[in-house]
Amino acid sequence: MRWLSTAAVVVVLLTAGCNAFVGADTAAQRTVTPAPVPTAAESDTATSLDPPPGVTTERLENVALLAAAHRQALNGTTYTLHERYSEFTIGNDSSSVRREETVAVESPTRYRDEMVRMTTDSNGAVERYEQSTYADGTNWYERRDNGTVERQRGEVRFSRDKYAYRTAFYLNRYAVVNQSATAVITRDGGRVYRIRGSGGEIPAAERLEEFRVELLVESNSLVRQFSVWYRTEDRIVEYSFWYEDIGETTAERPAWLNESTPAN
Numbered sequence: 001m002r003w004l005s006t007a008a009v010v011v012v013l014l015t016a017g018c019n020a021f022v023g024a025d026t027a028a029q030r031t032v033t034p035a036p037v038p039t040a041a042e043s044d045t046a047t048s049l050d051p052p053p054g055v056t057t058e059r060l061e062n063v064a065l066l067a068a069a070h071r072q073a074l075n076g077t078t079y080t081l082h083e084r085y086s087e088f089t090i091g092n093d094s095s096s097v098r099r100e101e102t103v104a105v106e107s108p109t110r111y112r113d114e115m116v117r118m119t120t121d122s123n124g125a126v127e128r129y130e131q132s133t134y135a136d137g138t139n140w141y142e143r144r145d146n147g148t149v150e151r152q153r154g155e156v157r158f159s160r161d162k163y164a165y166r167t168a169f170y171l172n173r174y175a176v177v178n179q180s181a182t183a184v185i186t187r188d189g190g191r192v193y194r195i196r197g198s199g200g201e202i203p204a205a206e207r208l209e210e211f212r213v214e215l216l217v218e219s220n221s222l223v224r225q226f227s228v229w230y231r232t233e234d235r236i237v238e239y240s241f242w243y244e245d246i247g248e249t250t251a252e253r254p255a256w257l258n259e260s261t262p263a264n
Contacts, residue, residue: 015203035191049191050219051066053221059181059195061179063170066221069221070167077234081102081241082099083100083241084098084239086099086237086239088235088237090234091234096118096120103163104249105161106133106164109137112133112251129145130145130230134197136251137182140152143256149257166183170241171223172228174228176200177199180195180196180197181197187216192224193218194217200228202237213228226242
């Protein structure tokens with residue numbers, strides 16, 4: 001598990017520009033060969049963009065459309081989902097909550113979910129809590145923090161990909177912002193839409209001091225990474241999720257299902 005090293009993660013909005021000037025003397029000493037003019041087909045290929053639903057080349061326009069397309073992009077594939085949440089209380093009686101979760105999804109009914117939560121009170125006392133679940137398509141198991149394992153046979157409790165719906169929920173909850181900007185970047189050889197925004201809302205009756213989000217959206221509408229950071233008078237909160245091993249994930253049987261627990 002990786003933990004945040006600092007409470008505040010600052011999302012820096014970068015705007016890059018570049019102007020080139022050639023002096024008159026320098027230009028006179030050179031022979032300039034005009035660049036070939038692209039054909040209409042080449043020009044259309046170079047400039048045409050087809051952003052995911054809800055996204056334009058300027059901004060994030062409709063979060064609900066993007067969230068639905070993101071959920072659809074996960075349909076029928078395997079993936080590993082990582083989630084991280086941290087909350088720090090500001091002031092003399094400071095405290096914190098950190099949660100890390102990793103989910104390997106092989107199918108809607110075959111997955112493995114590992115979660116660890118660390119709570120630190122104002123006196124520095126740390127409480128650790130762990131919870132793990134595993135579904136093999138027929139049985140569903142849950143291991144609690146005290147080591148006991150609950151087993152449910154027959155119909156698996158969740159018949160749809162609840163994790164795809166969960167991340168779509170967080171997009172709808174936090175990615176609605178007053179201002180946003182889209183930048184088209186290249187990552188791992190593919191086009192990615194990086195969206196940075198500010199001015200959202202939080203699910204609490206607190207005065208909001210700062211609010212920032214960032215999304216990396218692939219051309220197939222998958223939100224590969226998402227993060228939200230906000231600060232109130234009393235708290236600093238960050239939540240993020242990201243995906244790995246798309247199409248290559250398997251949900252392995254966990255070690256805590258020992259020989260005393262039947263495999264079938």
